[in-house]
Amino acid sequence: MASALIAYEKKSNKNKLKFDTVKFYFNKGQNMPKKITNRFSVSYLQILDENGKVDKKLEPKIPDKDLISMYRWMVMAREFDERMLKLQRQGRIGTFGPSIGQEAAHCIPAYLMNEKDWMVGAFREAGARLIRGETMEQALHFYNGYEEGNAKPEGSNILPVSIIVGAQALHAVGIGYSLKYRKVKDAAVVTFFGDGATSEGDFHEAMNFAGVWQVPVVLICQNNQWAISLPRHKQTRSATIAQKGIAYDVPGIQVDGNDPLAMYVASKEALERAKSGGGPTLIEAVTFRMMMHTTADDPTKYRTDEEVEGWRPKDPLIRMKTYLINKNIWSDTKEEEMRAEVKKEIDEAVKNFEANPSFDSALVFDHTYGNKHYTFEEERTEFLAERAKEAENVKA
Numbered sequence: 001m002a003s004a005l006i007a008y009e010k011k012s013n014k015n016k017l018k019f020d021t022v023k024f025y026f027n028k029g030q031n032m033p034k035k036i037t038n039r040f041s042v043s044y045l046q047i048l049d050e051n052g053k054v055d056k057k058l059e060p061k062i063p064d065k066d067l068i069s070m071y072r073w074m075v076m077a078r079e080f081d082e083r084m085l086k087l088q089r090q091g092r093i094g095t096f097g098p099s100i101g102q103e104a105a106h107c108i109p110a111y112l113m114n115e116k117d118w119m120v121g122a123f124r125e126a127g128a129r130l131i132r133g134e135t136m137e138q139a140l141h142f143y144n145g146y147e148e149g150n151a152k153p154e155g156s157n158i159l160p161v162s163i164i165v166g167a168q169a170l171h172a173v174g175i176g177y178s179l180k181y182r183k184v185k186d187a188a189v190v191t192f193f194g195d196g197a198t199s200e201g202d203f204h205e206a207m208n209f210a211g212v213w214q215v216p217v218v219l220i221c222q223n224n225q226w227a228i229s230l231p232r233h234k235q236t237r238s239a240t241i242a243q244k245g246i247a248y249d250v251p252g253i254q255v256d257g258n259d260p261l262a263m264y265v266a267s268k269e270a271l272e273r274a275k276s277g278g279g280p281t282l283i284e285a286v287t288f289r290m291m292m293h294t295t296a297d298d299p300t301k302y303r304t305d306e307e308v309e310g311w312r313p314k315d316p317l318i319r320m321k322t323y324l325i326n327k328n329i330w331s332d333t334k335e336e337e338m339r340a341e342v343k344k345e346i347d348e349a350v351k352n353f354e355a356n357p358s359f360d361s362a363l364v365f366d367h368t369y370g371n372k373h374y375t376f377e378e379e380r381t382e383f384l385a386e387r388a389k390e391a392e393n394v395k396a
């Protein structure tokens with residue numbers, strides 16, 4: 001093969017090989033015809049456009065109560081994030097990563113999950129966590145660095161926040177494998193990660209085994225165009241993130257991630273495929289991070305206001321509200337009432353948390369592994385002894 005390439009290079013006047021026009025000469029005078037063995041394409045789904053206009057042919061039939069409920073959750077996610085940002089600025093919580101602008105991309109899939117499904121998130125979908133059963137008080141424990149915030153909420157299938165970019169995709173595929181192995185019916189795993197995570201080895205390993213094992217996993221990439229200060233085009237040359245599924249035979253679709261209806265259709269189909277033995281799906285939700293990466297970041301250092309403002313009219317909440325109003329099931333009065341209710345719920349959770357934040361630093365030994373292990377138990381004993389010594393020193 002090497003000699004064939006050299007022969008081609010010699011024939012070519014250019015240094016760059018153009019594989020489209022390559023003819024390999026193995027023996028003098030013999031042409032090896034080039035065959036196309038596979039062709040691939042990537043689909044893009046949008047149903048509700050930026051002006052709130054719906055494509056009637058693609059419009060899913062969703063009961064009014066579900067439409068309103070999904071909208072309420074997206075508003076809850078927005079209000080919750082805004083409140084957390086204020087609390088952080090007042091020194092009442094630690095670092096926080098808001099998902100403002102990305103609510104459709106994570107709240108809608110979370111809404112479609114059932115109690116047997118597992119959610120394996122990153123760090124930018126507080127709304128989805130609340131939908132799946134995490135309490136606001138628990139979230140507040142997490143944002144204050146208390147281990148209680150990492151405990152799996154009683155009766156719900158949510159893994160703790162994954163700060164390690166991309167690692168959660170492996171956990172999701174592992175859980176998916178377990179569901180399949182144990183023949184658990186009507187259950188799937190939904191995992192969230194960012195565009196930056198798809199440049200990590202963990203993502204590719206997870207995708208590989210998701211394909212090989214045909215696990216019931218829905219992999220949702222919230223492509224918000226930025227990985228902290230790195231724009232999407234500087235960390236991958238792929239024209240779409242969805243096409244990264246092709247290499248692993250994982251069906252991928254690119255979706256307008258700010259379109260709640262498109263997210264509904266794509267996530268529903270992916271969950272149904274997973275639960276009927278059809279294997280994994282990769283959904284690229286094209287969206288935008290409207291705020292800072294986290295409260296520890298200043299995005300004005302690396303991106304322009306014009307870029308951010310260009311995305312403002314594409315807001316998923318505005319779009320959903322317009323859709324509901326056009327369907328005659330929503331009004332400004334209802335909106336006001338709902339916002340007041342949501343804010344009250346958040347106020348109460350903050351008040352409850354601040355009135356009695358419980359904190360046991362040894363809890364990490366209870367929640368890290370499912371089963372007890374002697375080495376870990378030894379570490380617990382050592383840790384508690386150290387703490388007791390420290391307490392004595394403080395007293396002395």
Ligand SMILES: Cc1ncc(C[n+]2csc(CCOP(=O)(O)OP(=O)(O)O)c2C)c(N)n1
Pocket residue numbers: 124163164165166193194195196197198222224226227228289293
């Ligand atoms: C393995 C690893 N590398 C680096 C970091 C530091 N880090 C935290 S978030 C982040 C960017 C993630 O970008 P993306 O996956 O697009 O998610 P987004 O923050 O945009 O939601 C980086 C590099 C980390 N937490 N883990």
Ligand SMILES: [Mg+2]
Pocket residue numbers: 194195196222223224225226227228
């Ligand atoms: Mg990102």
